Amino acid sequence: xxxxxxxxxxxxxxxxxxxxxxxxxxxxxxxxxxxxxxxxxxxxxxxxxxxxxxxxxxxxxxxxxxxxxxxxxxxxxxxxxxxxxxxxxxxxxxxxxxxxxxxxxxxxxxxxxxxxxxxxxxxxxxxxxxxxxxxxxxxxxxxxxxxxxxxxxxxxxxxxxxxxxxxxxxxxxxxxxxxxxxxxxxxxxxxxxxxxxxxxxxxxxxxxxxxxxxxxxxxxxxxxxxxxxxxxxxxxxxxxxxxxxxxxxxxxxxxxxxxxxxxxxxxxxxxxxxxxxxxxxxxxxxxxxxxxxxxxxxxxxxxxxxxxxxxxxxxxxxxxxxxxxxxxxxxxxxxxxxxxxxxxxxxxxxxxxxxxxxxxxxxxxxxxxxxxxxxxxxxxxxxxxxxxxxxxxxxxxxxxxxxxxxxxxxxxxxxxxxxxxxxxxxxxxxxxxxxxxxxxxxxxxxxxxxxxxxxxxxxxxxxxxxxxxxxxxxxxxxxxxxxxxxxxxxxxxxxxxxxxxxxxxxxxxxxxxxxxxxxxxxxxxxxxxxxxxxxxxxxxxxxxxxxxxxxxxxxxxxxxxxxxxxxxxxxxxxxxxxxxxxxxxxxxxxxxxxxxxxxxxxxxxxxxxxxxxxxxxxxxxxxx
Amino acid sequence: xxxxxxxxxxxxxxxxxxxxxxxxxxxxxxxxxxxxxxxxxxxxxxxxxxxxxxxxxxxxxxxxxxxxxxxxxxxxxxxxxxxxxxxxxxxxxxxxxxxx
Numbered sequence: 001x002x003x004x005x006x007x008x009x010x011x012x013x014x015x016x017x018x019x020x021x022x023x024x025x026x027x028x029x030x031x032x033x034x035x036x037x038x039x040x041x042x043x044x045x046x047x048x049x050x051x052x053x054x055x056x057x058x059x060x061x062x063x064x065x066x067x068x069x070x071x072x073x074x075x076x077x078x079x080x081x082x083x084x085x086x087x088x089x090x091x092x093x094x095x096x097x098x099x100x101x102x103x104x105x106x107x108x109x110x111x112x113x114x115x116x117x118x119x120x121x122x123x124x125x126x127x128x129x130x131x132x133x134x135x136x137x138x139x140x141x142x143x144x145x146x147x148x149x150x151x152x153x154x155x156x157x158x159x160x161x162x163x164x165x166x167x168x169x170x171x172x173x174x175x176x177x178x179x180x181x182x183x184x185x186x187x188x189x190x191x192x193x194x195x196x197x198x199x200x201x202x203x204x205x206x207x208x209x210x211x212x213x214x215x216x217x218x219x220x221x222x223x224x225x226x227x228x229x230x231x232x233x234x235x236x237x238x239x240x241x242x243x244x245x246x247x248x249x250x251x252x253x254x255x256x257x258x259x260x261x262x263x264x265x266x267x268x269x270x271x272x273x274x275x276x277x278x279x280x281x282x283x284x285x286x287x288x289x290x291x292x293x294x295x296x297x298x299x300x301x302x303x304x305x306x307x308x309x310x311x312x313x314x315x316x317x318x319x320x321x322x323x324x325x326x327x328x329x330x331x332x333x334x335x336x337x338x339x340x341x342x343x344x345x346x347x348x349x350x351x352x353x354x355x356x357x358x359x360x361x362x363x364x365x366x367x368x369x370x371x372x373x374x375x376x377x378x379x380x381x382x383x384x385x386x387x388x389x390x391x392x393x394x395x396x397x398x399x400x401x402x403x404x405x406x407x408x409x410x411x412x413x414x415x416x417x418x419x420x421x422x423x424x425x426x427x428x429x430x431x432x433x434x435x436x437x438x439x440x441x442x443x444x445x446x447x448x449x450x451x452x453x454x455x456x457x458x459x460x461x462x463x464x465x466x467x468x469x470x471x472x473x474x475x476x477x478x479x480x481x482x483x484x485x486x487x488x489x490x491x492x493x494x495x496x497x498x499x500x501x502x503x504x505x506x507x508x509x510x511x512x513x514x515x516x517x518x519x520x521x522x523x524x525x526x527x528x529x530x531x532x533x534x535x536x537x538x539x540x541x542x543x544x545x546x547x548x549x550x551x552x553x554x555x556x557x558x559x560x561x562x563x564x565x566x567x568x569x570x571x572x573x574x575x576x577x578x579x580x581x582x583x584x585x586x587x588x589x590x591x592x593x594x595x596x597x598x599x600x601x602x603x604x605x606x607x608x609x610x611x612x613x614x615x616x617x618x619x620x621x622x623x624x
Numbered sequence: 625x626x627x628x629x630x631x632x633x634x635x636x637x638x639x640x641x642x643x644x645x646x647x648x649x650x651x652x653x654x655x656x657x658x659x660x661x662x663x664x665x666x667x668x669x670x671x672x673x674x675x676x677x678x679x680x681x682x683x684x685x686x687x688x689x690x691x692x693x694x695x696x697x698x699x700x701x702x703x704x705x706x707x708x709x710x711x712x713x714x715x716x717x718x719x720x721x722x723x724x
Contacts, residue, residue, distance in 0.1 A: 600720035606647055 001055045001072055004041045004082060005121050007034040012114035019107025028097035028448075031110035035093050035117055039086035042079065049079035052484065054127050054189075061130070068188045073127035077485045080324065081124040081256060084331050088248045089117045091452035095339050096240035098448035099346060103238075109149060113244070116142035120249050124256060128188035129178055132257065136174070136221065139250045140167050146245060147237040159233035166230040170220015177213035180206070194263025194487045207264055211271025214261065215278070218254025223305045224282045224312055229549055231305055235297040239342030242297060247304050247338050248331035255308065255327055258315040263487030266318055276316025276397075280405045280412075283309030285546075287415035291422070292542040295352045296341045299423050303378065304334055306412060310393055313409065319396035319492065321467075321482045326389035329463050333377040333386055336456040337420075340371035343445040343453065344427060349438055354423065359432035363442040366450045368428050370457035375424050377460040379417035380510040382503075388464030391506055395469070395499050399492050413506050417513025425521035469503060471496040631672045638665035650715040652704035656697060663693050 011034035015027065052075035061068040093113060100109050119142060123135030140163075148160025182188060184206065185196045197207055218224065223231035234246050245251070258265055258275065265272045283306045290302035307330050314323035345352055347364055361368045377384035380391065390413060397406040432439060444450065467478035471494070483489070520527050532539040541547070642661030649655055667686045674682025707713045 602716045602719060603647075610643070610647070 001041075001045055001074060002057060004038045004045075004086070005072075005118060005125065007037045007041070008114045008117040008121070010034065012111050012118060015107050015111035015114065019111060022107060024101070024106050027107050027110055031114055032090055032093035032097065034114060035086055035090045038117070038121065039083070039090050042082045042086055045074060046079055046083070049074050049076055050481065050484070052076070065186060066182065066188075068128055068130050070131060071127040071189070072125045073190070074125070075485055076482050077256075077259065077324065078124050080328065080482070082121060084328050085117065085120050085124060085249050088331050088335050088456075089113075089120075089244060091455055092240050092244045092248075092335060092339065095243075095342070095449050095452040096238075098446045099240055099342055100238060105149070109146075109238070112142055112145050112149070113240075116146065116245060116250075120253075123253055127190060129181060129190065129193065129261075130188045132260075133174070133178060136217075136253060136257075137171065139245070139253065140164065140171070140221070143167075143234070143245050143250055146241040147234045149237055149241065153236065156236040159230075159236040163230035163234050166227050167220045170217045170227050173213045173215075174217025174220075177210050177217065180210050180213065190260050194261060197261075197264040197267045198487050200267075202264075202267075204268070208268040208270040211265055211268040212274055214257065214264075215254075215271060215275050218257055218275075218312070219278065220254075222251050222254030222308050222312065224254070224278055224309065225285060228282065228286065228305050229552060232298050232301040232545070235295070235301050239297070239338060239345060242301070243335045243338030243342065246301065247334040251304060251308055252311065252327045252331070255311040255315055255323055258312070259320045259324055259485075262315075262318075262320045262485070265315070266488040272316045272318065274316075276313050276402065276405060279309045279312030279314075279316050280397075280408050281309070282306070283313060283412045284408050284415070285309075287412045287419065288542055289545050290419040291415065292539060294354050296344065296354050296357075296423060296427065297338075297352055299354075299419060300334070300337050300341055303337075303416070303420065306416065307334065307378070310390065310409065310412075313405065314393040314396065317397050317400050317402055317405070319393060319400075320486050321479045322389065322392040322396050324482060325467055325478055326386075326393055329377070329385035329389040329460070332456055332463050333374040333384075333460040336370060336374040336453060336460050337378065339449070339453055339456065340367050340374065343367040343449055346445055346449070347442050348434065349441055351434070351438065354426040356434050356438075357427045358430040358434075359428070360442070361428040364444045366444060366453060370450075370453040371424065371428070373457040374460050375420045377464075378420050379514060380413055380506060381417075381514075382507045383461075385460050385462070385464035387507065387510075388467055388469065391469060391503050392467065394506055395494060395502055396492055398498075398502055399494055410506055410509060414509040414513045417510040418517050421514045421517035422521055425517055429522050430525065469499060470494040471499045471503075628672070628676065632669065635665045635669040635672070638662070638668065650717060652707070652714065652716065653701070655716065656700045656704070659700075660693065660697065663689060 011031055015022075015031065019027065052073070055072040055074065056069055057072065058070040059067070060070045093110070096109070096113065100106060103109060116139060119135050119138030121135075123132055123139060126132040126135060144160045144164040147163050148157040151157045151160075181193055184202055185193050187193065187196075196202055202210070216227075220227045231246060231251065235242055237246075265275065286302045286305035286309060290299050290306065293299045293302060307326070311323045311326050311330070314320075314326060343364065344357070344360060344367060347360070347367075348357065351357070373384070377386040380387045394406060394409050394413070397409060434442075467476040470476075520531075544550075639662045642658045642663070642665060645658030645661060646655050647658075649658060667689055670682040670686045670689070672682075674680060674686075704714075707719070713719055
């Protein structure tokens with residue numbers, strides 16, 4: 001089982017050490033191949049997962065009565081995650097061999113990607129929360145390295161730092177939560193924590209507090225309000241990175257963590273209510289921003305934030321299997337969307353502004369069709385993967401009595417369909433708005449890029465059929481498989497007649513969204529500008545992302561900068577510098593005083609030695 | 625058997641003479657002679673106590689002291705000779721280079 005971890009790590013180390021001497025061809029074979037080996041290994045062990053096995057590797061920390069093992073947990077939840085991570089990661093590695101072909105730091109890129117895969121696997125396979133934190137920080141590090149991959153660009157290295165620092169704020173909450181758990185439960189593995197929470201060994205107020213602290217960590221990693229600001233900037237990284245780290249795997253770590261600790265969260269009602277509300281508001285909020293963005297990757301970034309909002313929401317209302325279901329389907333269609341966007345950017349020679357695209361459909365048919373599948377999936381059009389998972393979340397929220405949140409969720413579904421088809425229509429339909437030279441260079445991407453697109457499109461299309469809506473089939477393979485990891489098993493009663501109506505409502509809203517997008521961006525292309533002029537205030541607010549970056553800049557960064565400057569003037573200079581210089585001066589002064597004793601006259605020394613001896617002798621003789 | 629006190633007294637006197645030479649003489653060579661005087665006064669005491677106690681500890685210690693004293697004299701005299709050769713200094717009062 002440990003081999004799942006070893007392959008990517010070995011490949012990463014190998015590339016770091018010898019990458020300089022290897023040909024690009026060789027790298028583009030071994031790097032994806034190592035991930036593929038992990039994938040095969042996890043497939044091989046898949047049958048054992050349903051029982052839930054813990055592989056002990058090493059006794060890591062043993063202090064007093066606190067024992068933390070390095071152990072791998074292989075249960076339904078981690079097996080599903082590992083298959084998704086290794087599978088999607090493999091496809092994206094293959095894609096990247098085509099996408100990054102022109103890049104000079106080819107080996108560095110794949111070393112980081114393999115390292116990321118390793119840390120992500122550590123995160124999902126860990127059996128204890130402390131080891132999970134190791135993976136958690138590891139993926140954060142790789143995310144930083146890969147966002148700032150093109151570090152010659154100032155914006156890229158700044159975006160990397162932003163991601164790292166914002167995540168650090170979240171991690172502080174996460175870390176405090178971990179320490180608190182260790183203090184109360186005295187065990188680090190998830191089983192013990194969940195059981196302690198369910199059996200009531202953790203006081204309710206404290207478990208709620210711990211839940212909120214852990215959720216702060218999740219808002220950082222999974223880009224939720226208020227710590228989502230790093231994700232749109234993270235699009236400075238290469239597109240395969242955005243697809244792998246900032247869409248499919250790392251950003252869903254927060255959802256995974258909440259589902260892992262479902263025992264704790266289902267007991268702590270306050271915490272899970274906070275989780276649900278933050279999740280659904282993030283979903284809505286990010287979707288409204290996505291409507292106005294013109295950068296193709298920024299739209300997808302906000303869409304990711306919005307979709308993760310759905311998952312967090314599902315985890316908050318206790319629909320854990322639905323949350324993971326949406327996580328997996330989202331991994332497929334969002335990775336596909338990003339890779340498709342990457343293919344478009346590749347063809348456009350690096351241009352990301354959708355206003356300069358258009359009419360790409362006939363130039364790049366494979367990219368278009370796969371992108372369309374992903375678009376249909378994310379919008380929730382019946383039959384595609386996103387439809388099943390999103391509907392399950394919405395239905396669960398309706399039947400658990402969260403009607404207000406459900407309403408926001410379903411409005412978000414409409415917005416989702418609208419912005420994603422706005423993107424598709426602006427990019428692939430309409431007039432060709434690029435200049436002639438770019439137009440001349442337009443081409444379909446190489447096979448190494450299109451084949452992963454096709455495979456992902458297949459999963460984005462059919463991935464949802466593992467869990468059909470309740471009114472079609474009471475038994476869903478997905479739920480029965482994953483149900484074992486849920487500690488407090490609360491049945492959600494689905495009224496079939498109502499559920500059909502809900503499904504009809506959400507699918508018709510999705511279609512309505514697509515229709516509006518079509519009307520605005522294909523039929524009457526002048527309408528969006530008219531609309532923007534009619535409500536300039538709202539348009540500007542959305543275009544500038546609610547000015548949140550500016551507000552954060554003003555409130556946190558500036559206050560920090562000016563505060564630091566003030567402290568520098570009023571404290572550092574007089575007190576710290578004073579103390580440092582003062583001690584120097586003191587040494588100088590006493591030195592000068594004592595130097596007078598050193599006459600250089602040997603006679604004086606002899607007399608002083610003698611005087612010392614006499615004084616000592618008298619003291620001894622007097623018996624002091 | 626010579627009276628124990630007289631030996632101690634002799635040693636004490638020798639020690640004082642040594643110190644007195646060390647203090648009063650200005651030539652480096654004579655100062656070293658004074659230092660040797662005091663050292664050997666102490667050696668005498670060691671040997672005497674060794675005999676009184678009936679074991680060899682004191683005598684072994686004397687051997688060590690003699691070795692160290694030989695080294696010390698060698699270094700001391702070479703410094704004195706060099707000082708005279710290079711700077712024509714033979715009196716300790718001429719050496720005030722180290723004044724702080």
